[in-house]
Amino acid sequence: MIRFLRTFVLALALSAAGAARAETPPAPFEAKATAAFLVDAETGTVLYEKAADRPFAPAAMAKMMTMAIVFEALKAGRIHLSDTFPVSEHAWRTGGAPSGSATMFAAVKSQIAVSDLVRGAIVQAGNDACLILAEGIAGSEEAFVRLMNDKARALGMAGSVFTNVTGFEDPAQKVTARDMAKLALHLIETYPDYYRIYSEPDFTWNKIYQRNRNPLLGMAIGADGLSTGSTAASGFSLTGSVVRGGHRAVVVVSGLASDAERAAEARRLIEWGFSAYERVRLYEAGEPLGEVRVFGGAEGRVAVATRVPVDLLLMKGLRDQVRARIVYRGPVEAPVAKGQEIGVVRVTVGDAPNQEQAVYALADRPLGTMTQRALDGVGELLLGWW
Secondary structure (H helix, E strand, C coil), X not given: XXXXXXXXXXXXCHHHHHHCCCCCCCXXXXXXXXXXXXXXXXXXXXEEEECCCCCECCHHHHHHHHHHHHHHHHHHCCCCCCCEEECCHHHHHHHCHHHCCCCCCCCCCCXXXXXXXXXXXXXXXXXXXXXXXXXXXXXXXXXXXXXXXXXXXXXXXXXXXXXXXXXXXXXXXXXXXXXXXXXXHHHHHHCHHHHHXXXXXXXXXXXXXXXXXXXXXXXXXXXXXXXXXXXXCCEEEEEEEEEECCEEEEEEEEEECCHHHHHHXXXXXXXXXXXXXXXXXXXXXXXXXXXXXXXXXXXXEEEEECCCCEEEEEEXXXXXXXXXXXXXXXXXXXXXXXXXXXXXXXXXXXXXXXXXXXXXXXXXXXXXXXXXXXXXXXXXXXXCCC
């Protein structure tokens, strides 16, 4: 039997449900940043992008990938927060007090617990902390950087290359806004226990108190972490995460002229994103979406549903552009078992694909009688498949 790709459009009540609001689409966001990216963590919906794949120097934001490797080693049990690593003269001179760069002021030839080094790297952006961790885990910074680039490839960060663990300027070291958002989501979703350290407001080491360098944390906007950076060539950049009403958005901006402009631009983009979009539930999990034809069954149709809710993050004013359709390869041959995967529901907004979820049979459809199967066969020969 030849099976063809079948599709039918589902009726949606979104327009009627939203008619009373009669919302108009928001004004477009105009970014000052040379590169910007805003993504909803839950649905993966890109809320805004500008030059999101244009490479720029990450500066201290490279430490996010450094921490990804550290968190991975902690989660796998290869190292522990209570372990101590030695402070080499290289780490001290290159990233410590003599370097004049961001540092946790680790004392040369001392031993420091991993828990303190992680806070020194995250809260204080300490270059010495990153170097000590790299040497303790991989034996050298060079070996550790290889792990960083392997992880970048594994995460699909196609536009990013790392050459050191600190973010020190190097023409070969580059990232993109889209890649940094991927990395941020990886840290948040894969290592939630360790990610919480990014929200700590301050850390004191060697009797030196330093505040977290992330300006979003003090704005009372729901920010809970990540990193900043700046270079003469790429300007001021930031990767941040904000949670409101149980929903998270990740923002990346780069190419700003100052620390103050960076903070203001990131906040402005976040505020726009949370106000410009609405969350719409199309279907509940298990809610019948429609019926598909069954060939040779005791009954000729079976209802289908998704196993998870179908939610949209939709720009306000676009409800009338939402379309959903069930797509399956048919005819679906009996017998059909309850819970059997039948096809997918595809959701579009205007002409743009939004998401796709598998649909499953809501009931058993046993094989029909010889007469029923013969009639279905005749119908297929004479009329095609419905």
